[in-house]
Amino acid sequence: MSRYRIQAVARLSGVTSATLRAWERRYGLPEPERGENGYRLYSEVDLARVQRMVALIEAGHAPSDAARLARTEPVVTAEAPIYDPAEAVRDALLSAVRGMDAEGARLAIHRALTLGPAWRIHEEVFVPVLATIGEAWAAGTLTVGHEHFASEAIGGALRDLLRLMDPPSGARTLLLACVDEEQHSLPLLGVALMGAHAGWRPVLLGARTPPQALAAAATQLKPDAVALSATIHRPGLAWGDYAKAVGRTPWIAGGRAARTDRAALESLGAVVGDYARTLQSFLAGLTPRAVAR
Numbered sequence: 001m002s003r004y005r006i007q008a009v010a011r012l013s014g015v016t017s018a019t020l021r022a023w024e025r026r027y028g029l030p031e032p033e034r035g036e037n038g039y040r041l042y043s044e045v046d047l048a049r050v051q052r053m054v055a056l057i058e059a060g061h062a063p064s065d066a067a068r069l070a071r072t073e074p075v076v077t078a079e080a081p082i083y084d085p086a087e088a089v090r091d092a093l094l095s096a097v098r099g100m101d102a103e104g105a106r107l108a109i110h111r112a113l114t115l116g117p118a119w120r121i122h123e124e125v126f127v128p129v130l131a132t133i134g135e136a137w138a139a140g141t142l143t144v145g146h147e148h149f150a151s152e153a154i155g156g157a158l159r160d161l162l163r164l165m166d167p168p169s170g171a172r173t174l175l176l177a178c179v180d181e182e183q184h185s186l187p188l189l190g191v192a193l194m195g196a197h198a199g200w201r202p203v204l205l206g207a208r209t210p211p212q213a214l215a216a217a218a219t220q221l222k223p224d225a226v227a228l229s230a231t232i233h234r235p236g237l238a239w240g241d242y243a244k245a246v247g248r249t250p251w252i253a254g255g256r257a258a259r260t261d262r263a264a265l266e267s268l269g270a271v272v273g274d275y276a277r278t279l280q281s282f283l284a285g286l287t288p289r290a291v292a293r
């Protein structure tokens, strides 16, 4: 590991040698070793912590707080490879899928659950893993069996996350469905998570929902908004029947097939969402008063 003399640390951090010695005395940071001749020798980690402390002070922290934070935060130095926890979990989940290793998938998903809010876990782990699996399937290196295996594991985790996200009392209802013949229900679960995160109460009809079933559910539930997902493009899909089914309720359609049919959908009054995140701006634009019943 590199060893810097105090002048070098002063030059690289912009902190004078006197201040470095004072910080060491007062806050125990940095923690240089002593060379044979008694000179202070600083490591990469010491340097990174001093630089971090400077940044924290510039951001308004008192030096004592900055020292405490700089000491407890993980240190990224030029020597330490940057560890990306989401990447590690993606790798673990993909290798479990390749090996059809149920225990490995369960463990990887448990690790994923530590990475932040549900929508971020979905965006940073599940969506990229599913996209890689889709590419591997198209390239012939993974089978439909692997796709099913991954869908079970990830779908289960998404459902668990949704169950844990208790909507606030008085939450508005978001009715979600996949269009007729559409088996790709995982994208819909991701969209439901986004809705729950925005404080809405998602009600899922799931895969293969014909327009009549949507109409019946909309009549019964009187949702405040409807979200539809379509992945496989079907040229004859009766979007007009879905428009009738939702009536005057605001609706959004997403998924790669909805994007293909964007013009038709927009002419029917739908908003077309490119990403699950689009749902949030769509919902944010719906004030309770604007909701038509």
Ligand code: B12
Binding pocket: 126, 127, 130, 131, 132, 133, 134, 135, 137, 138, 144, 147, 148, 151, 155, 181, 182, 183, 184, 185, 186, 187, 188, 190, 191, 227, 228, 229, 230, 231, 232, 233, 252, 253, 254, 255, 256, 272, 273, 274, 275, 276, 277, 278, 279
């Ligand atoms: C898992 C999977 C399956 C599972 C589905 C299980 C389930 N319960 O969902 C199973 C095994 C059943 C399946 C079947 C098939 N699949 Co498939 N599948 C996939 C895979 C690997 C992942 C799908 C997924 O969940 N992606 C993650 C989601 C979250 O991402 P997304 O779909 O891109 O959605 C994003 C946006 O579009 C948006 N979005 C989606 N919906 C909505 C809705 C709203 C309202 C909003 C706002 C946004 C929004 O949000 C998402 C995140 O930003 C994809 C690969 C891929 N790249 O997606 C292939 C893929 C979709 N499948 C494909 C194919 C061809 C099929 C099959 C025809 C053949 C097969 N592989 O078995 C059948 C057809 C089934 C049918 N009739 O519907 C192709 C589709 C190609 C095409 N024509 O466009 C893909 C792309 C694989 C590939 N690389 O070729 N599949």
